[in-house]
Amino acid sequence: MGYRETLLEPVKIGARTAQNRFFIQPMETNDEDETGDPSERTTQRYEELARGEAGVVCLEAISVTRESRARDNQLTIMEPNREPLRQFVKRVKSANPKTIFIFQLTHSGELSSDKFSRRVTVNPLYGYGGDLLTEDEVDKIIDDFVLAAQIAHDAGADGIDMKLCHGYFGSQVLRPYNSRTWKYGGAWENRRQFAFDLYERIAKAVGDKDFLIGSKISAWEGFPGGFGTDGPASPVMDLTEPLDLLRGLEERGAQFFIQSAGSPGITISLTQVDKHIPYYAYINQYWAKEFKRAVRPETVIIGSNFSVFRDGNNGLCAVEAKDSGLLPYGAKCVESGVLDMIALGRQSFADPLLPKKLRDGREGDIKWCTVCDNCLELLIRQTPVGCSTYNKRFTDLLVEQRKLHGKLQQAHT
Numbered sequence: 001m002g003y004r005e006t007l008l009e010p011v012k013i014g015a016r017t018a019q020n021r022f023f024i025q026p027m028e029t030n031d032e033d034e035t036g037d038p039s040e041r042t043t044q045r046y047e048e049l050a051r052g053e054a055g056v057v058c059l060e061a062i063s064v065t066r067e068s069r070a071r072d073n074q075l076t077i078m079e080p081n082r083e084p085l086r087q088f089v090k091r092v093k094s095a096n097p098k099t100i101f102i103f104q105l106t107h108s109g110e111l112s113s114d115k116f117s118r119r120v121t122v123n124p125l126y127g128y129g130g131d132l133l134t135e136d137e138v139d140k141i142i143d144d145f146v147l148a149a150q151i152a153h154d155a156g157a158d159g160i161d162m163k164l165c166h167g168y169f170g171s172q173v174l175r176p177y178n179s180r181t182w183k184y185g186g187a188w189e190n191r192r193q194f195a196f197d198l199y200e201r202i203a204k205a206v207g208d209k210d211f212l213i214g215s216k217i218s219a220w221e222g223f224p225g226g227f228g229t230d231g232p233a234s235p236v237m238d239l240t241e242p243l244d245l246l247r248g249l250e251e252r253g254a255q256f257f258i259q260s261a262g263s264p265g266i267t268i269s270l271t272q273v274d275k276h277i278p279y280y281a282y283i284n285q286y287w288a289k290e291f292k293r294a295v296r297p298e299t300v301i302i303g304s305n306f307s308v309f310r311d312g313n314n315g316l317c318a319v320e321a322k323d324s325g326l327l328p329y330g331a332k333c334v335e336s337g338v339l340d341m342i343a344l345g346r347q348s349f350a351d352p353l354l355p356k357k358l359r360d361g362r363e364g365d366i367k368w369c370t371v372c373d374n375c376l377e378l379l380i381r382q383t384p385v386g387c388s389t390y391n392k393r394f395t396d397l398l399v400e401q402r403k404l405h406g407k408l409q410q411a412h413t
Ligand SMILES: Cc1cc2nc3c(=O)[nH]c(=O)nc-3n(C[C@H](O)[C@H](O)[C@H](O)COP(=O)(O)O)c2cc1C
Pocket: 025, 026, 027, 028, 029, 060, 061, 104, 163, 165, 166, 216, 260, 271, 272, 273, 304, 305, 306, 307, 308, 343, 344, 345, 346, 347, 375, 376, 379, 385
């Protein structure tokens, strides 16, 4: 089978079928309105992604409370957002009813901005800090997640990605650094209980077996005490806990996992591979393979960090460009059983229509991500986010920001 056929082959996820092997990553755009509802621009972005025909489109991180936001204009999913979210999903679904549309639910914990949110922590991390959470407060956070899942379901979403990655609250609780002896910390059995309780309570509250549930998980956060390390002060990788987590969540109804890595504020190149070290992406496929081996055959594993492979023009050595591009290499990962779907992050900003172009035989028209990471710079600057290479609105925004604040390092010192 050629790579086109492999990538356009449907795959079952729980009770649903994704049209092809493309998964659009959650990508924060910080472009929502002041109440956390999707703006017209947000809606148009997801309509375009739906028209792009990826098997699954995942909504950018949507915060379960206003006070747990990392971005000023981040989406929120609370009671007042219910009806606007319903209208939003309706429009995205009418752009293409076949695309599976899921929401990524999040709470930023110690990454909540102290300018417009409340920074909270399970155990203060050097350089971050925050108010120490009590057990009751964590119970309340679980309530907020459960309500958010119900709202997502009622709004018409096909499922949720319970975010357990990238240093946000879900991963803060899981990591060995959460060594405080309390209901949600210390022994692994306590740290994983937060995610287990969440899954059980969501399944019960939503009560719809067709509603998908899964998680994006950082296999290794890559700093002392981060998730996927062998102790509260050790950076050494150990997948025992991540793999145990997958099996436990699977028992509680998870039908898919998105493999990721790192905690961007600390270990950015693990989360988003830098174009100068493209071979770091290969490590992600090792983690995806370990995920795949740990779960049941029907559980779908989605691999991350594919944007850097581009059209083969990627700086990788010892392999021909025609084999190293995102499409041929991604298909090879699917064919060899490393993973089931490939996720597109930065590439989805560059060209939201990639899957459709491949299906229509217009591969030559695909706009390839240049991995310039200007989208990340826009996010850090708390402005709306998009592709500054192919969309003038974001080129202008970037130029204006740099004029106003200088280079990024200067803006932060
Ligand atoms: C601007 C920007 C926003 C992002 N927002 C999210 C997000 O909301 N949730 C998430 O899990 N990851 C987020 N990520 C990480 C991506 O989803 C993805 O894991 C990472 O970029 C690697 O994939 P890629 O190589 O295809 O870009 C973001 C990354 C960038 C650059």
